[in-house]
Amino acid sequence: MKANVKAREAGGEKRPRGRPRSERAKAAILSAARELLAELGPSGVTIEGVAARAGVGKPTIYRWWPDRYAVVMAALMESESPPQAPAHRARSALKSLRVQLRRMAAVFATGTGRAIAAMLAAAEQETEISRAFRNHFVLARREEGRALLREAIAAREIRADIDVDVALDMIYGPLFFRLLLGHAPIDERFMERVLDHALHGLRYG
Amino acid sequence: MKANVKAREAGGEKRPRGRPRSERAKAAILSAARELLAELGPSGVTIEGVAARAGVGKPTIYRWWPDRYAVVMAALMESESPPQAPAHRARSALKSLRVQLRRMAAVFATGTGRAIAAMLAAAEQETEISRAFRNHFVLARREEGRALLREAIAAREIRADIDVDVALDMIYGPLFFRLLLGHAPIDERFMERVLDHALHGLRYG
Amino acid sequence: MKANVKAREAGGEKRPRGRPRSERAKAAILSAARELLAELGPSGVTIEGVAARAGVGKPTIYRWWPDRYAVVMAALMESESPPQAPAHRARSALKSLRVQLRRMAAVFATGTGRAIAAMLAAAEQETEISRAFRNHFVLARREEGRALLREAIAAREIRADIDVDVALDMIYGPLFFRLLLGHAPIDERFMERVLDHALHGLRYG
Amino acid sequence: MKANVKAREAGGEKRPRGRPRSERAKAAILSAARELLAELGPSGVTIEGVAARAGVGKPTIYRWWPDRYAVVMAALMESESPPQAPAHRARSALKSLRVQLRRMAAVFATGTGRAIAAMLAAAEQETEISRAFRNHFVLARREEGRALLREAIAAREIRADIDVDVALDMIYGPLFFRLLLGHAPIDERFMERVLDHALHGLRYG
DNA sequence: GGATAATCGAGACGGTACGTCGCGTCTTCAT
């Protein structure tokens, strides 16, 4: 234990008073939640199950998250890396958008996709974490898309008189539509075609 | 008794042996479920609550629906009339589509909308009722849309080389995207603009 | 059918009006109850189980017996023949008593014995059938015993100043005591020894 | 903290890890069970009823007792004090036995008596608690009786060649016989007469 | 022979209670 003491002195961090552990437990909890999510789906992630698998007391979980939804969301957010922020800056804005959409399709085509959709729909009240979750998985990328559309407008690749919010929902909406309804598969090709159709329009032109 | 036999054969209906199910109970159950759904949201619709309010035994509910999701779905399907089949045959196919989209927006803008989205996402397995539900609320109208798009193609109002499935998801997807994410309101104007943007495309043209 | 009519007129009984009760159904019910009793014990004899196994509707059972206890008791009473009325009239009354006790031991040593005890104890209210049941299995034989004791008194085989009721409970009681407590086996030898000890007393004499 | 450790080692008690069980809840459960038993009889003691009256969750009951029979037995065992161990050491063993029998008669003459008999008969399988129950109410006293009979033999008050087990069942059996059959009342006088008849025998002597 | 009527099978009904699962909180001991 001498080493421990020395390390602490060396690090110089100030410990509150008597609490030695915490990050280890947090990691174990999220890890257990991720496993259960993969094995049993969103409804199979119970606090009791997570606590048992993580070797942790239930109150420890509640010390970090307010309820089981928050735990599942946190686990999903940890497990699924977002499409690395600047997302492969391509030559043109539309090209970058195309890359981003392909990446999203790849993520949402997995079982994780349905879990995310379920959590999005299940979030009954507007909480901190549900907002963060929506932002993490969807709205942040939609904002990336907004920036790219603006660039494309500036580059005169797309028209200036469009309603950007409508355009964004038209591009990202189909992904979640298929996720929710399951009437057709989600793949990279699909997202590309969505973008193409959105750009060219359905009319003769 | 020959007449009786003949009538049954003719009608083709097959009377089962025992006491027939009580339509009164069925109506009371769905009615109670609808009320609870409106008052407490999807998660507030418990079998116990429905049974108590409907003045019905729990086993009677389980005799007809496999679980609470099925009851909620059935209640929603009973309460919400779909946009009357042929949906106001307008002069042109696109006009008819526009009318249908406005109607859907009106339905999904209500609290019922979120409930439908929640049920769509919560349905963990592919059951008879979940399929019926998706079909009732969404896919049937998407198929209406498909017919209208085909008409529009025949009438040379839109291009013949489009991928109709992609086009449909691009038109109906944004509605569910907003429903799920809640980042912007759903109203008739929104759906109209979606259709407009889909038709004209984002490019210069 | 002439014979039938004549017999009825002779007997003078009045046929109610409608379809007569099916003796076949009654027999099937008791048979099914007996089987379930043997397989699952008294608590395993449910009305639903009996109805299903007998190929009979539940109301048919309730037309004959008021509740499931009555059915079990009836099944037991049908299955277990009482120790043939006069029970082997031996040379002396005490010898006859000894024979009767041996026979009772044989009956109660089987699984049926515990079932009878359970039904005796479970009968919460004083009904027609529970009285009949107690009488059939126990009290009738106790009355036989009373007659035999009286004979033995007359024959000066036992004392005249005893309390016959006390004596009878002292002879038949031990059987049910072991049945209920299960602390020792029930067999013919045991009942014989009970009778011997009752006759000779525990004192020196 | 050395003292603490030492004390525990000395006492030998082993504190389990978690929150200790609530004695308050245990007492409330048994108390509620006792009340319901008195008001409604053995079949009126339902787990739901006990939980509601005790202000306790059902799972708390199931944590400590395997089923409703065990709860009733525990309640009976708590409520009814056994006839204080050494049971009034009288001058002679037979006198002590007589006192014990009178006390038992007093206990079993009450409504509690029938409840005990019902539980004895209902216990379908041989469990820890059913064994404890039988021992508590009956077999322990039968063993007391055995000791007293042995004393009486040593004191030459009764014969040495008797089968003590048979004699015991002959003395205690009649009590349960009347309890089960209800053909005659149970009172102190009855038990005394049983003992008298057992001692003197039915023969002339 | 046709009407009448009771019983039959089947099985749904409103109920009660079961025993279980998971929730989120609380309490204890050990660190």
Place this chain on the structure above:
DNA sequence: ATGAAGACGCGACGTACCGTCTCGATTATCC
């Protein structure tokens, strides 16, 4: 002052049977 362990009150789950009722079909008697 945390952390694991785990009991607590609670609410809902889905199931088993209860005893009753409502059907169409069947089987008898009565007119």
